[in-house]
Amino acid sequence: MLIHASRRAYEFTLLLFKWWGGHIPQISLFIWVREKQQCYCSTCILEPLSLPESPGGVAAVESSPYVPCILCRECYLLAEQNQLLKHMITEHKLVIADVKLVADFQRYILYWKKRFTEQPITDFCSVIRTNSEAPLEDQDNYFLLCDVLPEDRLLREQLQQKRLREILEQQQQERYDTSFHSMCMFCDQEFTGNRSVLLNHMAREHAFNIGLPDNIVNCYEFLAVLQNKLDNLQCLYCEKVFRDKNVLKDHMRKKQHRRINAKNKEYDRFYIINYLEFGKSWEEVQSEDDRELLDNLEEDWSDWEEHPMCAVCLFCEQQADTTEKLYFHMQKSHGFDFLKIKSEHGLNFYQQVKLVNFIRREIHHCRCYNCQEKFQSKIELISHMEETKHVTFLPARSTWDQPQYYFPTYENDTLLCTLSDSEDLTAEDSNEDVPVVSEDTSNLKALKQSSVLNKLLYKEKKSQ
Numbered sequence: 001m002l003i004h005a006s007r008r009a010y011e012f013t014l015l016l017f018k019w020w021g022g023h024i025p026q027i028s029l030f031i032w033v034r035e036k037q038q039c040y041c042s043t044c045i046l047e048p049l050s051l052p053e054s055p056g057g058v059a060a061v062e063s064s065p066y067v068p069c070i071l072c073r074e075c076y077l078l079a080e081q082n083q084l085l086k087h088m089i090t091e092h093k094l095v096i097a098d099v100k101l102v103a104d105f106q107r108y109i110l111y112w113k114k115r116f117t118e119q120p121i122t123d124f125c126s127v128i129r130t131n132s133e134a135p136l137e138d139q140d141n142y143f144l145l146c147d148v149l150p151e152d153r154l155l156r157e158q159l160q161q162k163r164l165r166e167i168l169e170q171q172q173q174e175r176y177d178t179s180f181h182s183m184c185m186f187c188d189q190e191f192t193g194n195r196s197v198l199l200n201h202m203a204r205e206h207a208f209n210i211g212l213p214d215n216i217v218n219c220y221e222f223l224a225v226l227q228n229k230l231d232n233l234q235c236l237y238c239e240k241v242f243r244d245k246n247v248l249k250d251h252m253r254k255k256q257h258r259r260i261n262a263k264n265k266e267y268d269r270f271y272i273i274n275y276l277e278f279g280k281s282w283e284e285v286q287s288e289d290d291r292e293l294l295d296n297l298e299e300d301w302s303d304w305e306e307h308p309m310c311a312v313c314l315f316c317e318q319q320a321d322t323t324e325k326l327y328f329h330m331q332k333s334h335g336f337d338f339l340k341i342k343s344e345h346g347l348n349f350y351q352q353v354k355l356v357n358f359i360r361r362e363i364h365h366c367r368c369y370n371c372q373e374k375f376q377s378k379i380e381l382i383s384h385m386e387e388t389k390h391v392t393f394l395p396a397r398s399t400w401d402q403p404q405y406y407f408p409t410y411e412n413d414t415l416l417c418t419l420s421d422s423e424d425l426t427a428e429d430s431n432e433d434v435p436v437v438s439e440d441t442s443n444l445k446a447l448k449q450s451s452v453l454n455k456l457l458y459k460e461k462k463s464q
Contacts, residue, residue: 067106070094070113071121081105089142094125097146102156103163103275111155112145124149160275167275171217182220185227195219204403208258212407215272222270226260237261311415314359315382315391323418334382336391345394349421351401356416358400360409370395 066075067084071092076084081099088094102108115124125143132139147153174180180195186206191198196213203209216222226236233242237257242248252258260267268274310319311326315334320326330336342352362369366381370390375381385391394400408416 067109068113070109070116078106084109093140093142094121095142095144097144103159107159108155115151124151164275167217167272171214171272174217174219175214180219182223185223185230198223200404206258210260211271216270217272218270222267225266225270239264311418312413314356314415315363315385316378323415326415334391335386335389341394345397349419350406352419353416354402354405355394355400356413356419357405357407357409358402360413361405364409369400 065078067078067081068075069084069088069092071088071094074084074087074091076087085096085099088096096102099105112124121143125145126148128142128144130140130142145152147156174195177195178193180198181190181192182195182198183190184198184202184206186202186208189201191201194213195216199210199213199216199219210216210222210226213219229236229239230248233245233248234240235242235248235252235257237252237259238255239261240251242251310321311323312319313326313330313334314336315330318326318329318333320329327338330338341347345351347355359369363378363381366375366378367373368375368381368385368390370385370393371388373384375384382391
């Protein structure tokens, strides 16, 4: 039993003090106690001690960069996952199925290392015997650990759900982060604020689109990976290496390689879709969606009843079942003549789409699209725009004719489906005004002699 040294010396001193009748001088008592304490200091424990944590402890999981072998004491760096898998196959005949679909490899290994110390490996793994027809000494038993075992499948699902929660929290944080700071990979422009500003700039100015910002996670790391490839003079799509930056830029521009290679698994961890379904990559999810579409083509649609499409006004909640009624409402109630604006500005279909999405977004934010003044409610905004006549004319084309407005503000905006191309209408109108006069074919001989083709042939013969 360990007894604190100072307390033992104090109790012993009290006994002596009583024995001598309380006549020991105070200074002598103090010196004596200090000498007794020094005698005990070499062996006493003055601070609490801690035993080393087990390999399966929380601290080990979060802080250690190493992953141990399930069946021995060998350890490998987390980045050397393939080396560890090779070691377990060659040394212990242990195979882990579909290891690429394990969400957290380190926690998965630590869990099974603990379980294998509690029960035999054959309680968890399927045994595969090789060379079964050979002599017994030449036969090998391999152990397969896979999600056929309910415990293994449950573990994989739990790790997947935990990783999904972490990824969604990270993505949510990045969506609303206003401290983002980075430079464009293709020019020297610097961006601060939200990540979407930089991603939209690269898509608009450099035709480099890696997807919608809301579909991307760990954006800083993603941009660093792409920037590192460019610094190494490597094309982002075909991944060829070039001798200098100018040659690389020309290659990516001419070959239209300003995009990433979707088949490169290195980028999968930066897209939310790869975390959504357990045991499936984005390619498998997408192929399933395509198969469902093909299967639906064979279904019987004879009982389909089409419901009338109702388009919503740009400025209020009024709905109409035809575009003519909706245009008439906007002109009469708000002073916004969509057909007149389309005709005066010569808007084609895509420009109309961008204009509608732009107006929808500004109205949604309760902001006047001409003076940019912001209001507390849509009622105040519409009242202001009608009084100041800001509703009747558009701002500068550069304000709304932007690629970002290709994307609908409202996913069920029926008005976008009813827009028509002004150029087609103009072509039809112009064709109707052109008179068509038929030739008089009653005298074919005279017609042949006076034809333009005959005159051209005569000039050609004369020149020869």
